[in-house]
Amino acid sequence: DIQMTQSPSSLSASVGDRVTITCRASQSISSYLNWYQQKPGKAPKLLIYAASSFQNGVPSRFSGSGSGTDFTLTISSLQPEDFATYYCQQSYSTGSTFGGGTKVEIK
Amino acid sequence: QVQLVESGGGLVKPGGSLRLSCAASGFTFSDYYMSWIRQAPEKGLEWVSKISSNGSTIYYADSVKGRFTISRDNSKNSLYLQMNSLRAEDTAVYYCAKEGYDRRPMDVWGKGTTVTVSS
Numbered sequence: 001d002i003q004m005t006q007s008p009s010s011l012s013a014s015v016g017d018r019v020t021i022t023c024r025a026s027q028s029i030s031s032y033l034n035w036y037q038q039k040p041g042k043a044p045k046l047l048i049y050a051a052s053s054f055q056n057g058v059p060s061r062f063s064g065s066g067s068g069t070d071f072t073l074t075i076s077s078l079q080p081e082d083f084a085t086y087y088c089q090q091s092y093s094t095g096s097t098f099g100g101g102t103k104v105e106i107k
Numbered sequence: 108q109v110q111l112v113e114s115g116g117g118l119v120k121p122g123g124s125l126r127l128s129c130a131a132s133g134f135t136f137s138d139y140y141m142s143w144i145r146q147a148p149e150k151g152l153e154w155v156s157k158i159s160s161n162g163s164t165i166y167y168a169d170s171v172k173g174r175f176t177i178s179r180d181n182s183k184n185s186l187y188l189q190m191n192s193l194r195a196e197d198t199a200v201y202y203c204a205k206e207g208y209d210r211r212p213m214d215v216w217g218k219g220t221t222v223t224v225s226s
Binding site for chain 1: 142151152153154157166168169202206207209210211212213214216217218219
């Protein structure tokens, strides 16, 4: 199985801050990497697919990069509605796996 | 609009069974792979199972293999998860999700249904 390791597991940031979350795969997954946002009590929402492609309606302050084993999700200027938990997911193998999540909290 | 609605969750005793359903609307259900994903209380996301568009190809996580069965009825735009021999560690919110084409992201999610396994 492909293991996905996210870091940090949590972070505190202020509105307007630039935030970067990293995700590392245990083997190369090309660009089969997706990012999701989840707010408490809600279903996850797809933000970025194929490592760097925007899902419809996602604000441009979100961006993704990387390929192979190392990936990043960047929020260029954190907004109040961005406080949530973020998950990466590999869709390279038939058994998909998620990272452990990064909780973004208000400083 | 594109929508997935899960149902069938509830409280069940260890060793019991439950069948979850997911009703799809707003897209051509028979064109897409579908998955079940679960989330235990205060935990992260865990992929459970996936089924191809015509139901001929199926995959399971090791944690549920041999106990859970995924299926679909394209004539009813519905996805199912039959869960047998349930354990306390199967307690979770279960989501169904539609899989997109490009690099297979889960691009549409239902709101989830809660399964609690407890005596």
